[in-house]
Amino acid sequence: MIESVFLFPFVMGLVSLAAPAKSSRFVLAGTAAGHLLLTLMIWHASLSPLYPAFFTAAPEGLLILLVTSIIFVAISCYAFSYVIETKMAHARVFSCCMMLFLGTMSMVALSDHPIVLWIAIEATTLVSAPLIFIHRSKQALEATWKYVLICSVGIALALLGIFFITLAMDLGNIAGPLTFTSLNTVATRLDPVWLKAGFVFIVIGFGTKMGLAPMHTWLPDAHSEAPSPASALLSGALLNCAFLGIYKTHVLMNSAGLGDFSGSVLVGFGLCSMLVGAVFIVGQPDYKRMLAYSSIENMGIISFGVGIGGLALYGAFIHLIHHSLLKSSLFLSAGNILLGFGTKQAGRIGGIIHSLPRTFVSFFAGFVGLCGLPPFGMFVSEIMVVIGAIRGHWYVSVVLFVFALILAVAGCGRVFMAMSFGEATTAAGLGEKPLRFIPAYALLLTSLVLCFWMPETVYVTIIDSIKMIGGIHG
Template identity: 70%
Template sequence: MLELIFIIPFVTGISVLILPVQMGRVLLLAVAGLHLVLTAMAWLGALSPSYPQLFGISPEGLLILLLTSFIFICISIYAFSYIEETEVENKPLFNCCMMLFLGTMSMVTLSDHPIVLWIAVEATTLVSAPLIFIHRSQEALEATWKYVLICSVGIALALLGCFFITLSMDLGNIDAPLTFNSLYQVAPQLDPLWLKTGFIFVVIGFGTKMGLAPMHTWLPDAHSQAPSPASALLSGALLNCAFLGIYKVHVLMTMAGLGGFSGNVLVGFGLFSMFVGAIFIISQPDYKRMLAYSSIKNMGVIAFGVGIGGFAVYGAFLHILHHSLIKSSLFLSAGNVLLGFDSKKVQKIGGVVRHLPKTFISLFAGFVGISGLPPFGLFISEVIITIGALQNGRYLPAGLFLFAITLVCAGSGRIFMSMSFGDGGSPVRTKENILRLIPPYALLLMSATICIWMPDALYKAIINSISLIGGTING
């Protein structure tokens, strides 16, 4: 039963509210491991949906599900130690919301019905909001309010987009189930005007949750105030789920012969997001907010690559993999720095290489990776996207793309160098717990491994995902 992948986290998450805290921590790890096993079974074709009119297996959905599951098990190991060392008062609520968060994101990846996908994306907002407010500070309250308000408005617009897509079916007198697989088959018969209108609303709506500018304003506050394990999930997994909603509708547009229109929309939002991220990274005083703006920039890279099409789509999907792994690792390393120095302010952090040498390795390697420098995968994906843009004759967008990447590298480089080698404040603790070190190292190692050797099943999933919109691996 395919639905067990999200049902088990739902049931277990609710149950930990009445269980002892220690048992809740153990269950968080157990659910993470079981989720990875069930995900592997889905990849092997051993699970089938009990409700095929609502849920199904798609290559892009499986890809993001596997990525989410791997990231979650690493974060669960990290959280086992991290939460005990922080001032989180309501630990049962933290364990509950983490598992519910996993369940709702899994539901997004398996949804084949547009409205079910919309419900699942909206549910991610409701179950993750308590994680942002977990420290109950004034700043956390403001961040949570912005997150719920802005994302709810955005998701409401996405629902309107889904209704317009349904209207395009009615105007075309199409009698088919309202699932993405069915819509793909009848795409040429859909009314183009309402399909375009629906796509714009979907991009604005799901783009709000994805962190595309100018709908991004909730993201820096939420990522900054959430505990580091939750920040890693928000950036490394949630943003991909929102992208999945946009991508499925972009596939529909392409099959309807409107791929040029939807591609240009994505290129525009992508470039704007990259420049917004780049500008706000420069002289950013809060290193967790800096990582959040980096996520905005990288979501822009993904949207840009998908919008360009061809070879660039392959680069965009590689970017999804490596950004999720590296950014999750960086947020976990940032959590170690926060525990060590008890501050998120860049000016109060200095000499990480001396005081927290093991954390420094993962922090600095993460910086190299997220900046798009070799040997990590974002360098490869950004080169592929650039080549794809040049192949398609998009010289001006390619130039703007490279300029934005350079700005981000320069801005984030100054901050990381200051934190690593500068003379900031002294740490309040220098002990580095092994459970807080293994997960960021494992995430970075996975990213580096995929650069050298990619499993055949993973490679085929990417190829099958990009072939839907004419993506190619021929550079």
């Protein structure tokens, strides 16, 4: 049954609380390996859900599940060393919440019932909040409360949007199960006014969790204060899960013949997020916050591409994969820099190429990929989005899109270059252990390989994910 992929980390998370603190990291690593195995079984064995009224192996969900699982394996390897070297005081809580976090995100990926999807996304907030507060500082407390309050308000609005969709069913005299699969088959009978209202509320609600501007204000604080493994998971996996809720509803809008409306909404929020993220990247003194604002900008790119459709839609899914891999790698590298220099202030760090040469490789390669430069996959995905937008005659939007990209690259470049090649400062912290740079290398290598060769099953899954709204040629 496919439900095992989220039940397994739930159980192991509770087991880790009862295990000795020193062994919790072994439980975390074992859970990561077991989850990846279960995910691959679902991909290749076509397992059926035990509760088909609530869960399904939809292609877009399977794609996000696989990306999440691969990232979690790398993060758990990093955390295996990180927990010991930082002498984390609450290692069992950290490991437990990481596994529960994995379980809730996996539940999101497999949810077919809108209410179950909403419950799972709300659960991700509750189980990840302790990860942000793990260091128990004043700043961490503030970031945690901001995260919980803002995301909870957003999620409440998303629930209201789901209620509007059920109202659209009632007004259309539709009697049937409330699942995305069944709704798509009767979408043309749904009341269009309430369906539009539901979509707007869902975009605002789940967009809050996705980090779309102007609902993004929790994200920079949370990603900056969380320990690096948690930051990598927040940025590389959680944002994708929130996107999934929006995307499923966008597919429903297209099935109902309202794709132009929902696409325009997504393009608007996408451009807003890109511009806000790019503006705040420029002059950002905290390099972890800079990476967080970069996530806002990249979520905007994904939203923009999905709203445009066609080739841009395919590019958006490619971008989602590569952003997850590259941003997770960068947050792990940022963790090494924080351990090495003891500060998050970019102005107090220089000469990483000399002080932390192994970390420099992953940090600078991640920067190249994040800027959309070859040979990494975000170069290909951004070109696809631009070409797709030009084909759709979104000329003004393309200009704003490219402007935001240039601004973000300029802002990131100033910080990365100064930290990497600037006047050397003394790294007085921990050295470079293999488990703290190999996971970042593995994520970068995965992104690099996928740029030149994509497994047929992954390509088919992406095509299946977008064919309901026109596919590449839509």
